[in-house]
Structure formats: C-alpha cells, structure tokens
Amino acid sequence: MAGLLILLVTTIAAQAQTYTVLHNFTGCADGDTPTSTLIWDRAGNLYGSTEYGGIYCSYDNFGVVFQFKPTEGGGVLRPLQEFSLNQNNIAFPLNYGGLTFGPDGNVYGTTEEGGLLDCYSDTCGLVFRLQPPPAACTSVFCLWTVTVLHQFTNSPDGAFPKSNVIFDAAGNLFGTTPDGSAYELSPSGRGWNETIIPYGGSASAGFVMDNAGNLYGVGIDGSHGHGGVFELSSSPSGWTETVLYSFTDGSDGTLPVGGLILDSAGNLYGSTSHGGTGGGGTIFELSPSGNSWTLQTLCSFVGNAQNYGPQSPLTMDAAGNLYGTTMSDGHGVGTVFKATNSGGHWTCSDLYSWELGPNGGYPIGGVTLDANGNLFGTTSEGGTHGRGVIWEITP
Numbered sequence: 001m002a003g004l005l006i007l008l009v010t011t012i013a014a015q016a017q018t019y020t021v022l023h024n025f026t027g028c029a030d031g032d033t034p035t036s037t038l039i040w041d042r043a044g045n046l047y048g049s050t051e052y053g054g055i056y057c058s059y060d061n062f063g064v065v066f067q068f069k070p071t072e073g074g075g076v077l078r079p080l081q082e083f084s085l086n087q088n089n090i091a092f093p094l095n096y097g098g099l100t101f102g103p104d105g106n107v108y109g110t111t112e113e114g115g116l117l118d119c120y121s122d123t124c125g126l127v128f129r130l131q132p133p134p135a136a137c138t139s140v141f142c143l144w145t146v147t148v149l150h151q152f153t154n155s156p157d158g159a160f161p162k163s164n165v166i167f168d169a170a171g172n173l174f175g176t177t178p179d180g181s182a183y184e185l186s187p188s189g190r191g192w193n194e195t196i197i198p199y200g201g202s203a204s205a206g207f208v209m210d211n212a213g214n215l216y217g218v219g220i221d222g223s224h225g226h227g228g229v230f231e232l233s234s235s236p237s238g239w240t241e242t243v244l245y246s247f248t249d250g251s252d253g254t255l256p257v258g259g260l261i262l263d264s265a266g267n268l269y270g271s272t273s274h275g276g277t278g279g280g281g282t283i284f285e286l287s288p289s290g291n292s293w294t295l296q297t298l299c300s301f302v303g304n305a306q307n308y309g310p311q312s313p314l315t316m317d318a319a320g321n322l323y324g325t326t327m328s329d330g331h332g333v334g335t336v337f338k339a340t341n342s343g344g345h346w347t348c349s350d351l352y353s354w355e356l357g358p359n360g361g362y363p364i365g366g367v368t369l370d371a372n373g374n375l376f377g378t379t380s381e382g383g384t385h386g387r388g389v390i391w392e393i394t395p
Helices: none
Strands: 011-014 017-024 032-034 046-052 064-071 074-082 107-111 126-131 145-151 173-177 181-188 191-198 215-219 228-235 238-246 268-272 279-289 292-302 322-326 335-342 345-353 375-379 389-394
Touching: 017 064, 017 074, 017 345, 145 181, 145 191, 191 238, 238 292, 279 322, 292 335, 292 345
Parallel strands: none
Antiparallel strands: 011 017, 017 389, 032 046, 046 064, 064 074, 107 126, 126 145, 173 181, 181 191, 215 228, 228 238, 268 279, 279 292, 322 335, 335 345, 375 389
C-alpha cells in the first residue's frame, strides 16, 4: 500500500499557468484509467473513479472509487471501493460526468456492467451507493459499504449506464442509459422504485435540472441524425419530451456526448465531440428566446474524424467563464481549455496541451475548480506507470 503515498510530482509552466501531476495511478489498489470528473466534499477531498484496476492487480479487478486529499504538490489517495465481478458483481464505474453526493451525504454513481442479469454475455450495469464506515478511518485502505440500488434489465429500462446521476429536492434520483432510456429512482421504504422515462436518442451523459424540476440532456440522434438537446418536463400524466435543438454537422458541430450545465439565467452550455469549423468539436450556449431556443457556438476545436472533443460536462466559474477538456485535440492527446466571457463576447484558449508521457494524456473527465481558482482533473492514460494521473493547474 505504500505505493499510494509515494507521489511523483511533475511541474510545467503553460501560458502563465503551472501544471502539476499530483498522483500517478499504478493500475493496482489505486485504480487504472480514471474517467470521471472529480467532485469536492466540504472537507476539501476530491472523489473520482477509475474504469479498471483494483487491489489484486489482475484482470479480475473492474474499477476503483477513490478519495484524494490534495496537498502542496501531491496528495494522499484512499480507495473507497474495489469492484470485482468475482466478489461483488459490480464492474466498470464509467461515470464520465462524475460521482454525486446525495441528500444524505453518501456517494452515488453507476457502473457500465455488473448485476445479476446477462446482457449479451455482459451484465447490464447498476446504480450504487457508497457509505463511509461508522468509525473514522485510521488507515489509507478503509473500504466504504456498497449498496446496489438498482440493476438494469436491458429492456425496458436500458443497460450499460455511463452517466452520473442527479437528485431532485424530494430525494428522487435521475439518470440515463445509452440506448435511449432514462430513469427515475424514488426511495420507498428500504428500496427504490423505478420509473422509466422515454428519451430521444442514445445518451452517455446525465441530466441537469432547473428550479422547476425540468430535466435537460443530450442525445446522439436528433432530427438530423447528428445529436440534439432535449427537455423533459413532468406532469401528472407523465413526462413530456421537447427537442430544443438538433445539430446539423455544420459549424454547430455533431455528436454531443458531454452533457450540459445550466446558469442562473436559464442558459444551457454544452459541447459536441466532433465537427464545427475546426473539425474537432464545439462549445455552445443554448438560450431561451420566447417559445424557442437559440444556439451560439462559442469555440470550435481543431481536429478530424479521429479526434475527439469534450467528453464530459463543462465547468463555469463565478465570473461566467467556462472550462473543460478535449480528449484528443492539441498534440493529439488532449487539452485543458478556457472560454472567457467578456460582455457576451467569447474568447477560447488552451491552458495546457498534453503530449502523452509522464504528464498524462487523453482526458475523459472534465475540470473541477477550488475556491482559489485552481483547476483539478484526471487523464485516462500516461503518467509514470501509463495508467493515468490526477493533475492540478494553478494560475
């Protein structure tokens, strides 16, 4: 376990920013291939997940949920759960949008596989909750209790979820599956009841919710076949879907997979993974205007059909600036970018561009900010062991 505490630090100046590798994943107890956007707790700890890895350092390990405490130039990583099909039948916590803290303070997420039902020779995936032990942990390796809230059945509620989940004010949980299904899980006694929500197109991203309880999300179908932005509104008779925008594979881009965020004025912000004037995806703002919505393209990344733009939701700071990552722009293995808003005029710039090696590469998760404006995230590859890194960018 000492490997979790021995951290190699790499620092590089990039456009007046300082890039630092805080942790190099080993592929064992700390995980392998981190994919999720990190989230903060009130004590200043970060939480995330890896697609592979586990304590036995073998192919029987299927992902880790971890807690990371940043320190000056490094930090301490604690595994919270080690998933294995052989032990707990849970595999691949592919939460691109990140884990979620529930109203009870516990951690919630999804796994792409796991559960009891066989879906095309793979289990269908599930929704889980992690609870800390009743006594405070005194060691690095102190696993949390995992509870399966729901196991997907392929039909009619979908399978292989990759999205994060969100909660409404009543404690109901919402998420999506990639085959065009969405779901609501409502607590009931000691269990959870599922409501299936028909949803317009395949989606790997989760929802964002407004104050009225309406859900907004993206899908890769749309009326032109290039993806769209959707609204789901609830009524006593059920959920109603409205298409807010369908991408055309022109300057607006194609294939939105990264999910949405919502500002206080009701504007939606998101990304496309391909297309745009540069060919490598776009950043967009979608604003309500009467009974319709107007799309403005804010950034267009350089790339081609093989290059992928943002894969996770954007992050907005208090000044209204946007941050995110591209998976394979820049030198071909990803960038961290900032879109600066000055009186409605947007300027987009790269804060860091990876070259696959000890500093990481191919980020899938997005960007997380702290109170001082420092940026944190992960890459799915690279680092000392080639298994990905946790990074920080300071102004």
